[in-house]
Amino acid sequence: SMSETGGGVTKLDLAKEAASRSVEFLFPGDRVGVIAFDDLASWVVPITELDDPADVTRLIDGISLGGGTDIYAGLLAMSQELPNDPALVKHVILLTDGGANPAGIPELVERMYTDYGITLTTVGVGRDAAPFLEALARIGNGRYHITEAPTALPPKITEEPPHAPR
Numbered sequence: 001s002m003s004e005t006g007g008g009v010t011k012l013d014l015a016k017e018a019a020s021r022s023v024e025f026l027f028p029g030d031r032v033g034v035i036a037f038d039d040l041a042s043w044v045v046p047i048t049e050l051d052d053p054a055d056v057t058r059l060i061d062g063i064s065l066g067g068g069t070d071i072y073a074g075l076l077a078m079s080q081e082l083p084n085d086p087a088l089v090k091h092v093i094l095l096t097d098g099g100a101n102p103a104g105i106p107e108l109v110e111r112m113y114t115d116y117g118i119t120l121t122t123v124g125v126g127r128d129a130a131p132f133l134e135a136l137a138r139i140g141n142g143r144y145h146i147t148e149a150p151t152a153l154p155p156k157i158t159e160e161p162p163h164a165p166r
Contacts, residue, residue, distance in 0.1 A: 098130025
């Protein structure tokens with residue numbers, strides 16, 4: 001579904017641009033990790049201290065279309081690494097059109113928030129983004145945004161939600 005286009009730009013292109021723009025708002029010393037998911041999930045950028053944003057955006061630019069949209073696999077990969085990360089504030093930004101089976105996802109998001117204080121903001125890519133993305137953001141104590149253009153993302157999306165560490 002991320003191969004669908006609007007004005008010649010795929011939803012994947014929008015998601016990659018939004019992810020790259022999010023990295024631009026981080027500060028030196030912040031930690032970042034990027035997971036791409038289609039039928040499988042894989043770490044594009046393992047969680048690390050942000051030394052060179054250009055390196056991260058170059059790796060994001062290399063994400064290519066695959067088959068499927070397994071959001072659960074992406075969030076599961078995150079849940080196996082982020083709880084053990086030394087960062088005090090742990091926040092996930094999920095960029096997707098939501099074209100996936102939501103089974104198990106709300107429970108995983110709730111467990112990550114309840115057990116580890118990991119918050120989740122969701123960004124629905126495209127006008128037809130799945131309605132369950134808004135509920136996921138609520139469960140993860142984050143915010144929901146919908147975008148048809150990466151420039152429409154709020155500049156402070158990387159700081160959301162502004163909660164103190166648990």
